[in-house]
Amino acid sequence: MWLGLAFLSAFLLGCYEVNKKVSLTDNAVIPILFINTIVCSTLLLPLVMVSFFAPSCLEDTIFFVPRVSFDTHGLLFLKAVLVLSSWIFGYFATKHLPLTITGPIKSTQPVLTLLGALLIFQERLNIYQWIGVILSIISFYLLSGAGKKEGINFAHNKFIFFIVMAAITGALSGLYDKFLMKRFDVMTVQVWYTFYQCAIMFFIWAFIWYPTRKKTTPFVWRWNILYIALFLLVADFIYFYALGLPGSMISIVSMVRRSNVVVTFAAGALFFHEKNLRSKMFDVLLVIIAMIFLYFGTKE
Secondary structure, three states, rough: OHHHHHHHHHHHHHHHHHHEEEEEEEOHHHHHHHHHHHHHHHHHHHHHHHHHHHHHHHOOOOOOOOOOOOOOOHHHHHHHHHHHHHHHHHHHHHHHHHHHHHOOOHHOHHHHHHHHHHHHHHOOOOOOHHOOOOOOOHHHHHHHHHHHHOOOOOOOOOOHHHHHHHHHHHHHHHHHHHHHHHHHHHHHHHHHHHHHHHHHHHHHHHHHHHHHHHHHOOOOOOOHHHHHHHHHHHHHHHHHHHHOOOOOHHHHHHHHHHHHHHHHHHHHOOOOOOOOOOHHHHHHHHHHHHHHHHHHHHHH
């Protein structure tokens, strides 16, 4: 069941990435990210209020939000910092790079998660997993060649650095999720880290973006901004729920979630008419093959 939920989360995550691209094109990044956290927090707030003031209504359901200790809030604040770091890097990269470039690079995140599990949790890679890692590295190298055809120099383009940093911080967040979901339930993690994200983004919006807004890209409202929040909220809930199920593995769930590259690649081709699709398609196929090897390697 947890694997099926991971694939559903991946599809929703792909829809989130497509709407994010539409929202960010010729638009200001920080306000969009801030609105995203506001919408998610607003949708989750009624569950917190009911759980606190009428707990009998929700306490036997998966939507119940328990009270947690001060130390737990500290752990969830760290989760918010990790996710926001990945988002900020990822949003700026998505704004300035084609989806057919950012999607495959971000899809290498499960490889980083797997390597992190190898170093931090003392996991060991078998032959299938090593093949998956090597294929992912090869696909990244080939993708850099496709990017150069569009004038994107991987070594000197700061937004390539941004999307790589988004993948690294996202992998750290995924490893941290494994730690959190062994100790807390789904709603505890999702609700409080979302609230902390909103608080942090308020300060970034108010003290960094707003005073200099006239010198940067202006903000334009688009309905896709709401869709970003909705798709992400549901995708994350399914993701955390899958991680909390017995037998679930972060290496597999993380890998499957990044199969959303298929959705983003299709959108880049159909809706954004991006270039060099034939060469990029081969790179995406390599990513998918790498995921298959990782999947069977972890199932051994």
